[in-house]
Amino acid sequence: MRSQHRDDADEAPTESSESQPSVVELADVSFGYTSTPVVEDISVSIDAGEYVAVVGPNGSGKSTLMQLLLGLLEPDAGTAELFGVDATAFDDGARVGYVAQRAGTSREMPITVREVVKMGRFPHVGFGRLSAADWRIVDRAIDTVGMSAFADRRITQLSGGQRQRAFIARALAGEADLLVLDEPTVGVDTESVDAFYGLLESLHDDGITVLLIEHDLQAVTEHAERVICLNGEIYFDGPSAEFTDSAALARAFGTGAQSLTGGNG
Numbered sequence: 001m002r003s004q005h006r007d008d009a010d011e012a013p014t015e016s017s018e019s020q021p022s023v024v025e026l027a028d029v030s031f032g033y034t035s036t037p038v039v040e041d042i043s044v045s046i047d048a049g050e051y052v053a054v055v056g057p058n059g060s061g062k063s064t065l066m067q068l069l070l071g072l073l074e075p076d077a078g079t080a081e082l083f084g085v086d087a088t089a090f091d092d093g094a095r096v097g098y099v100a101q102r103a104g105t106s107r108e109m110p111i112t113v114r115e116v117v118k119m120g121r122f123p124h125v126g127f128g129r130l131s132a133a134d135w136r137i138v139d140r141a142i143d144t145v146g147m148s149a150f151a152d153r154r155i156t157q158l159s160g161g162q163r164q165r166a167f168i169a170r171a172l173a174g175e176a177d178l179l180v181l182d183e184p185t186v187g188v189d190t191e192s193v194d195a196f197y198g199l200l201e202s203l204h205d206d207g208i209t210v211l212l213i214e215h216d217l218q219a220v221t222e223h224a225e226r227v228i229c230l231n232g233e234i235y236f237d238g239p240s241a242e243f244t245d246s247a248a249l250a251r252a253f254g255t256g257a258q259s260l261t262g263g264n265g
């Protein structure tokens, strides 16, 4: 990982760290697939080492927001930057590990965990073969996500949680600084969800910036440090502890929405 370890990050900022650009910087971004905007006038800044969850009702623009910040969509208005570079022109793919919703569920993907994770090294080796050192990085990444026993298992033969771990390992093998996960716990059995969040926590402790879309509001407030609540516009952006009783929750999810503490918002 190129990110600083948390112990280093806690030290007084140096001149060079102060001048580091945000990992994500969206300024006044609007976008629509048609003439109707899906997100409107959104500004979001995410710094290195943050652990951020994006929540919102179905169709509120969460995946669209992720695609805008990854440069997969171009804003109609405003600017989107990734590591200080126009997101659509960003070409250091290894810095970003993107784990799509239901990653690896395609039947056309009968490859093993090790082969998936190996792909994480491709941006580093180009068309070259992986060296012994590259393979050590691959195996270490598999070990980090607790999948060593399944390294030679086909990805299609794994549970949802195991597949997510394999794709996270691919990002680690690429030495990603930013991990972007789209609803990672969909299709993951409840017993594995806590272990999954434990893994994200340890990656965050190692200095990786974690950004996820999550539908489980309870999980978000328990695990993420910061919550962005979206429904076309941003209804809340702040510490997760302050989100629980936020009126923004009800406004974003509709007046009948219950607050996380049980009362009606």
Ligand SMILES: Nc1ncnc2c1ncn2[C@@H]1O[C@H](COP(=O)(O)OP(=O)(O)OP(=O)(O)O)[C@@H](O)[C@H]1O
Pocket: 033, 034, 038, 056, 057, 058, 059, 060, 061, 062, 063, 064, 065
């Ligand atoms: N490729 C597309 N073409 C046209 N409309 C789209 C496209 N992708 C998404 N939309 C529409 O944009 C809106 C926002 O979709 P988006 O997937 O960003 O929301 P979301 O909050 O991620 O939803 P969900 O929680 O259901 O995954 C929805 O109305 C959706 O139908």
